[in-house]
Amino acid sequence: VIGGRYTKFQGSFGEPKLIAQLHIEFADGSTMDIGSDRSWHAAPGPITFSCIYGGEDYDARLEQPGWDRPGFDDSAWQAATVTDGPGGRLVAQSAPPIRVMQIFKPKRVTEPNPGIFVYDLGQNFSGWPRLTVRGQAGAIARMTPGELLDGDGKVTQHGSGGPAYFQYTLKGRGDEVWQPRFTYYGFRYVQVEGAAPPADPPHPEQPLIFDLEGHFVHNSAETVGQFSCSNPLFNRIHEIILAAIRSNMQSVFTDCPHREKLGWLEETHLMGPSILYNHDVQSLCRKIIRDMSEAQTEEGLVPDIAPEYTVFSGAFRDAPAWGSAYVILPWYLYEWYGDQEILQTHYGGIKRYVDYLTSRAEDHIVSHGLGDWCDIGPAPYGPSQLTPIALTGTAIYYQDLTTLARIAALLRMEDDAEHYTTLARDVRRAFNERFFDPETSQYATGSQTSNAMPLLLGLVEPANAAAVLENLVQDVRAHNNHLTAGDVGHRYLVQALAEGGRSDVVFDMTAQTDPPSYGFQVEHGATTLTETWDPRLGFSQNHFMMGHVEEWFYRSLAGIDRDPRGAGFDRFLIRPQLVGDLTWVKASYLSIRGRISVEWRIDGSDLDLKVTIPPNTTATVYVPARDIDKVTESGRPAVESEGVRFLRMEAGSAVFEVGSGNYAFQSQQLREAY
Numbered sequence: 313v314i315g316g317r318y319t320k321f322q323g324s325f326g327e328p329k330l331i332a333q334l335h336i337e338f339a340d341g342s343t344m345d346i347g348s349d350r351s352w353h354a355a356p357g358p359i360t361f362s363c364i365y366g367g368e369d370y371d372a373r374l375e376q377p378g379w380d381r382p383g384f385d386d387s388a389w390q391a392a393t394v395t396d397g398p399g400g401r402l403v404a405q406s407a408p409p410i411r412v413m414q415i416f417k418p419k420r421v422t423e424p425n426p427g428i429f430v431y432d433l434g435q436n437f438s439g440w441p442r443l444t445v446r447g448q449a450g451a452i453a454r455m456t457p458g459e460l461l462d463g464d465g466k467v468t469q470h471g472s473g474g475p476a477y478f479q480y481t482l483k484g485r486g487d488e489v490w491q492p493r494f495t496y497y498g499f500r501y502v503q504v505e506g507a508a509p510p511a512d513p514p515h516p517e518q519p520l521i522f523d524l525e526g527h528f529v530h531n532s533a534e535t536v537g538q539f540s541c542s543n544p545l546f547n548r549i550h551e552i553i554l555a556a557i558r559s560n561m562q563s564v565f566t567d568c569p570h571r572e573k574l575g576w577l578e579e580t581h582l583m584g585p586s587i588l589y590n591h592d593v594q595s596l597c598r599k600i601i602r603d604m605s606e607a608q609t610e611e612g613l614v615p616d617i618a619p620e621y622t623v624f625s626g627a628f629r630d631a632p633a634w635g636s637a638y639v640i641l642p643w644y645l646y647e648w649y650g651d652q653e654i655l656q657t658h659y660g661g662i663k664r665y666v667d668y669l670t671s672r673a674e675d676h677i678v679s680h681g682l683g684d685w686c687d688i689g690p691a692p693y694g695p696s697q698l699t700p701i702a703l704t705g706t707a708i709y710y711q712d713l714t715t716l717a718r719i720a721a722l723l724r725m726e727d728d729a730e731h732y733t734t735l736a737r738d739v740r741r742a743f744n745e746r747f748f749d750p751e752t753s754q755y756a757t758g759s760q761t762s763n764a765m766p767l768l769l770g771l772v773e774p775a776n777a778a779a780v781l782e783n784l785v786q787d788v789r790a791h792n793n794h795l796t797a798g799d800v801g802h803r804y805l806v807q808a809l810a811e812g813g814r815s816d817v818v819f820d821m822t823a824q825t826d827p828p829s830y831g832f833q834v835e836h837g838a839t840t841l842t843e844t845w846d847p848r849l850g851f852s853q854n855h856f857m858m859g860h861v862e863e864w865f866y867r868s869l870a871g872i873d874r875d876p877r878g879a880g881f882d883r884f885l886i887r888p889q890l891v892g893d894l895t896w897v898k899a900s901y902l903s904i905r906g907r908i909s910v911e912w913r914i915d916g917s918d919l920d921l922k923v924t925i926p927p928n929t930t931a932t933v934y935v936p937a938r939d940i941d942k943v944t945e946s947g948r949p950a951v952e953s954e955g956v957r958f959l960r961m962e963a964g965s966a967v968f969e970v971g972s973g974n975y976a977f978q979s980q981q982l983r984e985a986y
Contacts, residue, residue, distance in 0.1 A: 313363050313365075313366050314361060315361065315366075316475065317363060317365070317366030317367060317475050317476060317477075318365050318366050318469075318473045318474050318475055318476050319363060319365040319366055320365055320473065320571065320572050320573070320574070320622075321621070321622040323621065323622055325398045325399075326398060327395075329395060329397065329398060330348055330392075331348055331397065331402070332347070332348040333345060333346070333347045333348070334346040334347075348392070349394070350391065350392065350394050351391075352391075352392040353386045353389035353390060353391060353392060354389060354390060354391075354392045354393075355376070355379075355386070355388070355389040355390065356374065357374065357375075357376075358370050358371050358372055358373075358374040358375050359493070359494070360374070361479075362492075362493075362494045362495055363495060364494075364495050364496075364573065365473060365476060365495075365570075365573070366475070366476050366495075367476045367477045367478050367479070367492070367495055367497070368478055368479075368492040368493070368494060368495045369478075369479040369480075369481075370479070370480050370481065370490055370492075371481040372480065372481060372482055372483035372488060372490070373449060373450065373481060373482075373483050375483065400606075406595050406598060406599050406602075407531065407533075407563060407595050407596040407598075407599040408531055408532045408533045408534075408595060408596060409531075409532055410529060410530065410531055410532070410562060410563065411529070411530075411532040412439070412527045412528065412529055413528050413529070413530055413532060413558070414437075414527075414528035415525050415526065415527055415528070416433040416434060416435050416437065416525065416526035416527075416528065417433070417525060417526075418431045418432060418433055418434075418524060419432045419433065419434035420432050421509055422465055424464050424465035424466050425464070425466070427505065427508070427515070427518070428466060428503060428504075428505055429503070429504045429505075429507075429508060429509060429521075430461065430465060430466065430467060430501055430502070430503050430504075431501065431502045431503075431504065431524050432500065432501055433499075433500055433501070433502070433526040434500070434839070435500060435526070435528075435555070435839045436459055436498065436499065436500040436555070436559070436838075436839045436840040436853050436854055437498070437499070437500070437526065437528040437555065437558075437559055437569075437840070437854075438496055438497070438498050438528065438529055438530055438558075438559035438560070438562070438569035438854070439496055439497075439499075439526060439527045439528045439529035439530075440457075440478065440491050440492045440495070440496050440497065440526075440527055440529065441455050441457065441478065441491065441502045441524055441525065441526055441527070442489065442490070442491040442523075442524070442525040442526075442527055443455065443480060443489070443490050443491070443507075443521065443523070443524055444487055444488070444489050444521070444522045444523035444524070445480070445482065445487070445488055445490075445507050445519045445520065445521050445522065446482075446486060446487050446488065446519060446520050446522065447482050447484065447507065447518070447519025447520065448482065448484050448517075448519070449482055449483055449484030449485075450481065450482065450484070451481070451482045451484075451506065451507070451518075451519045452479060452480070452481050452482075452506045453479070453480045453482070453504060453505075453506045453507035453519055453521070454477055454478070454479045454480075454504070454505045454506050455477060455478045455479070455480075455502050455503070455504055455524075456469070456474075456475075456476075456477040456478075456502070456503040456504075456505075457476070457477070457478070457497045457498075457499030457501070457502055457503075458472065458474075458499050458500075458501050458502075458503065459471065459472050459498060459499055459500055459501070459570075459852070459853040459854065460500075460501075460850065460853065461501060466503060467501050467502070467503035468850075469570075470850050471571070471843070471850045471851045471852050471853065472497075472498060472499075472568070472570040472571050472852060472853075473570050473571035473572075476497055476570070478492050478495075482519055487522060491527065496529050496569065497569065497570050498559060498568060498569035498570040498852070498853075498854045499526075499570070500839065500853075502524060502526070504521065504524070506518070506519070507519040507520065507521050508520065508521060509521045510522070528558070528559075530558045530559060530560075530561050530562060531558075531561040531562055531563070531591075531593075531596060533561065533591040533592055533593050533595075533596055534591065534592040534902075535590065535591055536589075536590065536591060536592050536901060536902035536903075537589045537590040537591070537866065537899070537900065537901050537902070538898075538899060538900045539589075539865050539866060539870065539897075539898075539899045540897075540898050540899070541865075541869060541894055541896065541897045541898070542893075542894050542895040542896045542897070543823075543892075543893070543894055545822075545823065545825070545831055545834060546822065546823075546865070548834045549822065549830040549831070549834060549861065550862065550865055551839075552830070552833065552834065552838055552839060552840050552841050553586070553830075553841050553856065553859035553861070553862045554590060554862070555839060555840045555841075556840040556841035556854055556855060556856035556859060557583070557586070557587055557590065557591075557856045557859065557862075559840060559854050559856075560579075560854070560855075560856050561587070561591070561593075561596070563596075563599070564600060564603065564618070564619070565579050565580050565583075565587075565600065567579065567852075567855060567857065568843065568852040568854055568855050569854055570852070570854070571852060574617045574621065574622075575600065575603065575617050575618050575619065576616060576617055576634065576857075577604065577614070577616060577617065577618060577634045577635065577637035577638075578616075578631075578633050578634045578637065578685075578799065578800065578857070579856065579857050580597070580600060580637045580641050581636065581637045581640040581641050581644065582633075582799070582800065582802075582803045582857070582860065583803075583856060583857065583859060583860065583862075584640070584641060584644050585644070585863040585866075585867070586859055586860060586862035586863045588644065588648050589862070589863065589866040589867075589872075589901055590862070592902070594645060594648075594649045594651060597641060597644075597645055598645070598651075598654055600618070600641070601638065601641055601642055601645075601654060601658060603618040603619045604618045604637065604638040604661075605638070605658055605661045606618070606619070607619060607620040608638070608661055608664065608665065611668055611671075612664035612665050612667055612668030612671075613629075613630055613635065613665070613668055614634075614635035614636075614637070614638045614665050615629050615630070615634075615635065616628055616629055616630070616631050616634035616635065617634075627680065627681050627682045627695070628682070630680060630681065631680070631681035631682040632669060632678055632680070632681045632704075632705045632708045632709060632712075633681060633682070633685075633704060633705075633708045633800045634681075634682070635665060635669075636665070636669075636708050636709075636711065636712050638658070638661065638662060638665050639662050639665060639666060639711075639712045639715050639716060640711065640712070640715060642654045642655055642658055642662065642719075643655070643715050643718070643719060646719075646722070646879055647874055647879060647880075648874070648880065648881070648903075649880050649904055650879040650880025650882070650904065651880075652722065652723075652879075655719050655722065655723060656723060659719065659720075659723060659725075662716060662719065663716065663728070665712075666709075666712050666713060666716050666732070669709050669712065670709075670735070673706075673709065673739075675742055676706070676738055676739045676741075676742035676743070677702050677705075677706050677742060677743070677746055678702065678705035678706045678708075678709045679701060679702040679705055679706075680701070680705060681701055681704070681705045682695055682696065682701070682800075683695055683696025683699060683700070683701035683704045683705070683798075683800070684696040684698070684699045684704050684759075684761045684797065684798035684799065684800045684801040685798050685799040685800060686798040686799045686844070686857075686858075687699065687759070687761065687796060687797055687798030687799075687801065688795065688796045688797075688798070688828055688845070689796070693844055693849075693851070696761075696798065698757060698759035698760075698761065698762075698796055699756065699757060699759045699761040699762045699798075699801060700747075700756050700757065700762075702746070703743075703747055703755065703756045703761075703762055703765070704761065704765065704800055704801070706739065706742075706743050706746075707743070707765040707766060707769055707771065708800075709739060710736055710739045710740060710743060710769060710771060711769050713732050713733075713735055713736035713739060714732075714733075714736050714769075714770075716728075716732045717729050717732040717733045717736060720732060740771055743766070743771055744771065744773065747762070747766075748766075748772075748776070750776075752783075753776055753779035753780050753782075753783055754780070754783055755780065758783060758787065759787070759796060759797075759801075760784060760787050760788065760795060760796050760797040760801060760805050761796075761797045761798065761800065761801025761804065761805065763780050763781075763783055763784040763787070763808075764784055764797065764801060764804040764805040764807075764808040764809075765801060765804045765808075766780070767780055767781060767784065767804075767808040767811075767812065768804045768807050768808040768811065769804075777812075781808070781809075781812045781814065784805075784808065784809065784812075785809070785814055785817055788809075788817055788820075788821060789817075792824075793817070793820040793821050793823075793824055794821065794824060794826075794827075794828055794829060795821060795828060799857050799858065802858055802860050803860040803863070806818055806860050806861055806863070806864050807860075807863070807864075810864055810867070810868045810889070813963070815864070815868050815869075815889040815891045816891045816892065818861070818864055818868070818891075819891040819892040819894075820892070822861055822864075823892065827845050827846045828845030828846065829845065830861065832845065832846065832847075833845070833847050836848060838853060840853060840854040840856075841854070841855060841856055841858065841859050842854070842855060843855040843857075845858075865899070866899055866901065868888075868889045869888065869889060869891070869894070869897050869899075870888060870897050870898075870899035870910045871885070871886045871887040871888030871889065871910060871934065872884070872885075872886060872899060872901050872908055872910055873885040873886075873887060875932060880903070880904050880905065881903035881904065881905055881908065881926075881929060882905060882928070882929055882930070883929065883930050883931070883932075884903075884908065884929065884931050884932075885931065885932050885933075885934070886908075886910055886923050886931050886932070886933045886934065887932075887933075887934040887965070888910060888912050888921065888934070888936070890912075890914070890919070890936055894914075895913065895914045896911070896912065896913040896914065897910070897911070897912055898910070898911045899911075900924075903926065903929075905926045905927070905928060905929050906926025906927055906929070907924060907926060908923075908924060908925065908926060908931075909922075909923065909924040910922070910923050910924075911923075914982075917980075917981050917982060918978060918979065918980050918981070918982060919935075919936055919937075919977075919978065919979040919982045920976070920977070920978050921933075921935055921976075921977040921978070921979070922974070922975070922976050922977075923970070923974075923975050923977070924973075924974050924975075925970055925971065925972045925973055925974075925975070926972060927972045928972065929972060930969060930970070930971060931969075931970045932959070932967060932968070932969055932970075933967070933968045933969075933970050933975075933977070934962070934965040934966075934967050935950070935965055935966045935967075935968065935977045935979050936964060936965050936979055936982055937961075937964070937965060937966040937979040937982065938979075938981060938982065939961065939966075940958060940961060940966050942979055942980045942981055942982070943966045943977060943978070943979050943980075944977070944978045944980070945975055945976060945977050945978075946975070946976050950966065950968065950977060953975075955970060955971045955972075955973050955975070956968050956969075956970055956975065957969045957970075966979075
């Protein structure tokens with residue numbers, strides 16, 4: 313763009329335009345509405361450059377004090393030009409606003425070269441710097457944001473897109489405070505040129521910086537989840553994943569807050585539960601689902617990004633694991649919020665997308681797309697290396713079919729429900745004929761993704777499930793408890809192991825500190841989840857696409873899970889999994905029906921489990937136990953406790969149905985049984 317600054321793609325909605333309506337309420341109770349029309353005036357402002365990718369420039373000498381107050385003389389302004397709108401349909405904003413949600417102060421300031429100052433804010437995040445400066449009129453302070461430093465200690469934008477910077481021209485009147493308004497970036501460091509912090513002796517003829525803050529800017533969706541445990545590494549992993557989620561939670565879920573800022577759709581469903589446990593994103597997701605609907609083509613294709621600000625080609629436009637967000641994400645909103653209206657509204661579009669995949673299938677096999685993007689193989693980062701694209705494409709297609717069949721049944725579309733159930737059955741049969749080897753009990757190449765996806769999605773015949781799960785476990789063990797699955801397969805890997813009763817394997821994977829692992833990122837100073845497992849490669853330091861272990865923290869370690877018999881957490885499960893050397897876990901989730909909380913602690917050989925069940929809900933609580941006689945609640949035998957009904961012993965747990973209230977279970981002599 314202008315000045316040679318960075319942009320991901322070339323395109324524009326045209327010159328700045330405005331449509332406005334002011335509703336004024338006077339002290340006497342009367343009101344007035346003022347709408348924008350040809351009587352309005354306009355003039356150039358002090359923002360001289362702004363680009364969502366390249367940064368923003370502001371010349372404070374061009375400010376016109378009082379322009380936004382009554383009595384201002386606008387005789388020198390020009391009449392506004394009446395023009396058409398930018399296109400599309402004007403609707404009210406439905407998602408929560410983007411706000412400054414946190415402020416970071418510098419941890420240290422360095423001067424790698426004379427006159428160049430680098431502020432370390434201690435945390436990578438999305439947002440902008442806020443500068444307080446004093447100096448002569450016309451002096452220019454340039455702030456270059458970045459996630460990393462080069463070998464000389466200066467900011468580098470190698471993996472985040474550049475040149476991008478924020479530039480402020482002083483007006484020369486006392487302390488001046490400025491921050492950008494129409495752009496943002498992902499960064500930890502700010503390199504300042506043209507101004508200096510106070511020093512002794514002072515820097516000659518340079519404006520003085522009295523303050524520089526980092527403003528963490530993201531969607532203001534309410535925080536609804538809390539998680540912590542006895543393992544400091546797990547807590548740190550939780551923190552970097554959450555920081556990456558928030559950095560990319562804008563008006564869309566972006567891949568990164570700098571280089572692309574595009575709404576790649578696979579993240580919305582693969583990372584969906586991880587997001588939903590932490591934030592109330594119902595209204596934001598409804599908006600994103602509308603974006604998908606508006607981006608859908610006449611043929612039914614849902615592109616990989618929405619809104620489709622730029623049109624990619626090939627698999628970067630048409631990948632089943634990306635477009636299928638239009639099927640899976642609305643179902644999540646029903647499961648988590650009881651939102652049936654979103655299913656009714658988009659039912660036709662969902663059907664069109666599934667039918668589009670059907671039209672692309674050959675003998676029920678879907679073979680196009682990106683596959684298990686960014687899996688870990690011999691070649692560099694990119695398209696799937698270890699797992700056939702047809703396996704991931706067909707598995708996702710099967711997931712779409714079974715999900716659509718459930719939606720149709722819920723909406724009483726009986727013919728559709730029967731049609732898609734039958735088609736899913738045909739796809740399942742074709743999938744197994746194509747990919748399953750009965751001699752080895754492996755799917756396709758035997759990669760982690762090849763076995764994990766069919767396990768989690770119910771594609772494996774029950775008689776073969778144990779052997780396929782064991783193959784999956786052995787592959788992880790053979791890689792020294794490391795993953796090879798990519799962006800698509802990783803969630804299926806974690807959840808297939810957890811649902812198969814092998815959270816011990818997930819624990820061992822998560823506890824690693826050599827690559828590829830979360831711990832390696834933490835050990836190398838990452839404060840947000842990075843694009844690749846090795847942050848030293850210099851790619852983006854703020855991608856949330858591989859943060860799927862976050863779901864495991866809540867769903868498996870704390871045990872807070874949906875009950876498939878309910879919706880909107882009117883019924884739910886508490887089924888904590890005691891693994892590794894964990895001695896306690898504490899978590900809560902503020903559902904639409906109230907706060908659900910779980911805290912368990914190992915005390916010697918005993919387990920203490922405290923749970924809170926919201927009003928008008930029912931929970932099925934699994935208390936790890938040797939037998940029912942060893943379980944108490946609030947000091948009395950659990951079978952005698954009010955509000956608690958013993959159901960059965962199952963897989964090393966006493967299972968209870970519990971009504972609303974606070975409960976304190978204790979399982980005695982548990983460690984002797986483990």
